[in-house]
Amino acid sequence: MTKITSTKSETIKRLKRLMTKKGRQETGQFLVEGEHLVDEAIRAGRLVQLIMAESYAPKGTWRLEDMPVLELSDHVADLLSETEKTQGVFAVVKMTPVERKMKKVLVLDRVQDPGNLGTMIRTADAAGFDTVLLGKGTVDPFNAKVVRATQGSLFHVNVTSVDLLEKLPELKEDGFHVYGTALSKATSYEQVAFEDKVALVIGNEAQGVHNDVLSLCDTRVYIPVLGDAESLNAAVAAGILMYRIALQ
């Protein structure tokens, strides 16, 4: 097992490039941090390399002899961390898409906040949605904050970037009913009988779904605000609607 002790090593430079969108796109790989996410990557068969700080005691179920393992001095491992207190374990992971039959699809139009995107992917997984489609202008799903907020659901759900103006007509042709969230000309969600093959479109945190996208939706829905709040957080709104669709 190699052990890296210098912060200036070429290996560290290569790994740090995975902390940028460009580096991830060039390699088709991304970096995950923390025992839970590393474990999910291993179980998904997506591990390229396991990376451990010397003070980290690996999870007992991992068969280290079967994996490429890289050991780092603790101060070198700190360079790869994007959390306040690192657990000292990371993995380089393949960006291979998760193959799932499409039936319940969450569609995101320019969602900006990494925590929101990660939480939406996690909730889609929990609500039995199989696919999350990301329109142009949505934050990179392999960004460390997004990956962390998914809590591993990035390995369970098919997350794919698309052009919504091309993809939504295809989905409709394929028998999907497309629901878009909107504030005007919309029906309160609890009065809608959702179809079986569903695409649910959630928009940008401040601006909602773009008009060009909204005009491709079959039905517009909204969540009524009963108090004095101006709106709901986008990830909470997505959760309320996905669970309504899943359990109606």
Next chain:
Amino acid sequence: MTKITSTKSETIKRLKRLMTKKGRQETGQFLVEGEHLVDEAIRAGRLVQLIMAESYAPKGTWRLEDMPVLELSDHVADLLSETEKTQGVFAVVKMTPVERKMKKVLVLDRVQDPGNLGTMIRTADAAGFDTVLLGKGTVDPFNAKVVRATQGSLFHVNVTSVDLLEKLPELKEDGFHVYGTALSKATSYEQVAFEDKVALVIGNEAQGVHNDVLSLCDTRVYIPVLGDAESLNAAVAAGILMYRIALQ
């Protein structure tokens, strides 16, 4: 109008103390940042002092002549900001509780993440809940990240810190039905006919509701996970349950 140009001024030191929990508790005041939150504070009659960077152009509807206003050089204003790009407008605000008749109450047991707490207060407001009770060990609701995530709902909903082991029995005596979220011995939420006077208990992000608190609940509910996710984000779970209660 006074204008502060030195980062070392006593006024700045006083304002910076409001960025700490101790400073807020000693003064009964907190700091909000951004035009929307400042506007909410003014409309709620809670403004102590309006603070503007010299480059900030105040919102046209504000009657500046009726308010104590403090102007700061831009580089001084930066010291008060907890956002990446400050709008350059702040307010010192009174911690006065919002008085609301209690009927729909969200109860939080040791919620740790400021974004989650703020989002839950915002969602409680949207779902028509009037009160959010915070048990010991919950993050300070006047923390800047919490305040920002509430998007102003902190001024609409009664947010109060309590001892849950004392408060839940009082609520029950007062006719509230207390629902606790739990993974075992619990009923799926969509099979529950929620009572009219509701207290809904949401727990810590990793550990859920403490057993001592759970034993005071009348009914245990859970949100089923249909996919491969291990759990839901706490703020999303709270949103799904509050909207179910509000619109059942």
